[in-house]
Amino acid sequence: MRKTVVSLFTFLVCVQLSIAQTSGFQELDQWVEKWKTGKQTFFGYPVNEQSQLSDFYEWYVSTGMDVVNLNNAGDPMTDNPEKMSSQAFEREVIEFFAPYYGFDANKVWGIVTHSGTDGNNHGIYFGVNYLKNKTHLNPVLYVSDEAHYSNMRLAHLQNLDIKLIKSDKMGRMIPEELEKELDTSRPVLIVYAMGSTFKGAIDDMQKLNEVLNRHPEIPGIYRHVDAALFGGYLPFTQHKQMVSHKAMHFESIAVSGHKFFGIDSPCGLFLCTRDIYDSQEDFKVTYLNANMRMINCSRDALQPLKFWWLIQKVGAKGWAKQGNQIMECTAYLKQQLTAIKWPCWSNKYSNTVFFRRPSESLVKKYKLALGNDSNFGGELAHIVVMQHVTKDKIDTFVSELKKEIIPAPPASDNKAKAAKKKGK
Numbered sequence: 571m572r573k574t575v576v577s578l579f580t581f582l583v584c585v586q587l588s589i590a591q592t593s594g595f596q597e598l599d600q601w602v603e604k605w606k607t608g609k610q611t612f613f614g615y616p617v618n619e620q621s622q623l624s625d626f627y628e629w630y631v632s633t634g635m636d637v638v639n640l641n642n643a644g645d646p647m648t649d650n651p652e653k654m655s656s657q658a659f660e661r662e663v664i665e666f667f668a669p670y671y672g673f674d675a676n677k678v679w680g681i682v683t684h685s686g687t688d689g690n691n692h693g694i695y696f697g698v699n700y701l702k703n704k705t706h707l708n709p710v711l712y713v714s715d716e717a718h719y720s721n722m723r724l725a726h727l728q729n730l731d732i733k734l735i736k737s738d739k740m741g742r743m744i745p746e747e748l749e750k751e752l753d754t755s756r757p758v759l760i761v762y763a764m765g766s767t768f769k770g771a772i773d774d775m776q777k778l779n780e781v782l783n784r785h786p787e788i789p790g791i792y793r794h795v796d797a798a799l800f801g802g803y804l805p806f807t808q809h810k811q812m813v814s815h816k817a818m819h820f821e822s823i824a825v826s827g828h829k830f831f832g833i834d835s836p837c838g839l840f841l842c843t844r845d846i847y848d849s850q851e852d853f854k855v856t857y858l859n860a861n862m863r864m865i866n867c868s869r870d871a872l873q874p875l876k877f878w879w880l881i882q883k884v885g886a887k888g889w890a891k892q893g894n895q896i897m898e899c900t901a902y903l904k905q906q907l908t909a910i911k912w913p914c915w916s917n918k919y920s921n922t923v924f925f926r927r928p929s930e931s932l933v934k935k936y937k938l939a940l941g942n943d944s945n946f947g948g949e950l951a952h953i954v955v956m957q958h959v960t961k962d963k964i965d966t967f968v969s970e971l972k973k974e975i976i977p978a979p980p981a982s983d984n985k986a987k988a989a990k991k992k993g994k
């Protein structure tokens with residue numbers, strides 16, 4: 571009898587559990603559906619909604635790697651590749667990208683980061699250490715007022731003196747303003763925006779470098795490029811010089827992996843010259859048997875594998891095709907907006923078009939990012955033309971936008987009104 575009661579109880583618990591689980595999963599499934607539809611009109615943010623990692627996940631589960639817990643703590647460019655990590659692949663990723671950012675493969679150092687912000691953090695941190703070691707002085711950080719907020723945040727975090735340099739109407743740092751603000755008695759740590767977040771402005775590195783070169787008295791200079799989005803596609807287009815260390819003379823660059831490259835969760839690339847890495851203080855950690863000059867201890871082992879996978883699967887050829895497509899679609903969007911006389915603007919080499927803000931319902935439907943600038947009539951919104959923002963979707967968007975235009979009254983009406991006013 572007792573046995574029967576126990577088994578009945580166990581049965582009831584199991585049923586209850588499975589009901590709870592099913593209803594929980596139903597909620598999850600509904601949530602998935604919402605995003606599957608939502609991604610079709612996700613226009614406002616730099617997310618590539620055509621991730622090509624399905625077969626990666628199949629491989630990952632089918633090989634049993636999902637139950638192997640790896641960690642990339644340490645330096646992928648020098649550590650023993652036999653560690654419980656994917657560092658050997660991380661290193662291949664850095665070596666693959668090095669020439670695309672104008673670094674020699676044997677003179678580069680880099681990691682796959684947790685995000686664009688993490689890459690900027692390394693750029694600023696390495697810059698401070700390099701300059702302090704070289705000059706024994708604290709640098710001043712210069713960045714444009716249109717640059718991504720992470721740079722200001724990181725300056726605060728790293729307790730740095732920061733000078734926000736005025737940008738022009740289109741969002742580019744003004745060289746004359748930089749020169750006015752320069753403190754030539756202290757080292758210069760400058761962050762160049764390679765695609766400011768709202769207007770897609772690219773700081774003119776050549777002109778800004780000329781300003782710095784006019785002041786040989788500056789004790790030391792370090793240039794970091796924040797190329798979160800544009801650093802994805804530009805190296806694979808005819809404008810690759812724009813992101814080249816050799817052409818633009820920067821020391822480090824940060825790029826996001828979850829933007830142009832379409833990795834399905836935040837990650838990125840950070841690359842600098844080997845000299846910069848070697849100038850960092852040693853930080854030997856015995857229990858890791860490693861020299862931990864980078865900021866983080868634990869680092870993701872999966873993201874480098876995803877990058878590596880995409881290199882094999884999409885590679886330079888595929889990214890060139892995608893890069894050219896988004897450039898073409900950006901020009902198309904601008905052309906179509908202009909055709910309906912909707913005020914719009916974009917920077918050269920940019921895949922971001924900003925325009926007069928439409929109705930709230932369109933903003934909501936297309937998840938448009940918002941801005942405000944009196945130079946352009948006040949309230950603005952932007953579209954970041956990523957791989958899924960195709961010409962047919964642009965056509966649909968523009969036709970919906972067109973319906974919001976209040977037609978001007980016919981000319982005859984105007985004449986009649988004017989006549990009435992004059993009392994004729």
Ligand SMILES: Cc1ncc(COP(=O)(O)O)c(C=O)c1O
Binds near residue numbers: 826837
């Ligand atoms: C120019 C720029 N820099 C940095 C970032 C931050 O990158 P992440 O979101 O990968 O941390 C962004 C994000 O949009 C950005 O647009």
